[in-house]
Amino acid sequence: MARKNENNYFDIFVSSVQQACRAANMLQEIYKDFHPDNLPKQLETIHEIEHQGDQLRHDMMNRLMKEFITPIEREDIMELSDTIDDVTDDIEDVVMRTYMYNIQKIRPEAVEMTSVIVSCCDALADMLGELHNFRKSSVIREKIIHVNSQESRGDQLYMQSVRNLFTDSTVTPIQAIAWNELLHRLEKCCDNCEHVANVVEGIIMKNS
DSSP, X not given: OHHHHHHHHHHXXXXXXXXXXXXXXXHHHHHHTOOGGGHHHHHHHHHHHHHHXXXXXHHHHHHHHHOSOOSSOHHHHHHHHHXXXXXXXXXXXXXXXXXXXXXXXXXXXHHHHHHHHHHHXXXXXXXXXXXXXXXXXXXXXXXXXXXXXXXXXXXXXXXXXXXXXXXXXXXXXXXXXXXXXXXXXXXXXXXXXXXXXXXXXXXXXXXX
């Protein structure tokens, strides 16, 4: 019975990160094939993805309140659940702000940043799929390194993208304000992915 309960926790982590992956892929699709008129409907879809992620987090918290024995420390379960949820929330936030700022055309650098976010989320999914076996898995460390590398790539893209934005004479002041904020939000998505990887790394260190 204890083993079954342990698997339930790890399964919820996997399901939660899958929602982040769905959101990341949707963001990339929106930016690659951008049609402003489609954003209201796309917002509904990504909000539903975010809502499903929230429900998984609530399920995790309800389980924690009822169970005395957990496979890893309760604080670590809560922190990991929260950081995964942050990834999905902030991806949804990018889509919301794309609509709010009345963006009419996507900058190429932003599309490239969505590729980084997708790559990070895919690595997190592989990482969390192995978390139940963290004492023996060789995959987790590899994926942590990959996320760290991709986050660094995201930082570089962010820096160059902002510079391009403010050296482009065709960009209006309003567009510059909107895109400066959007690029920051995209970079924050990368940071959140690295935060998840760092929490996983900390859990492994504490339990090894």
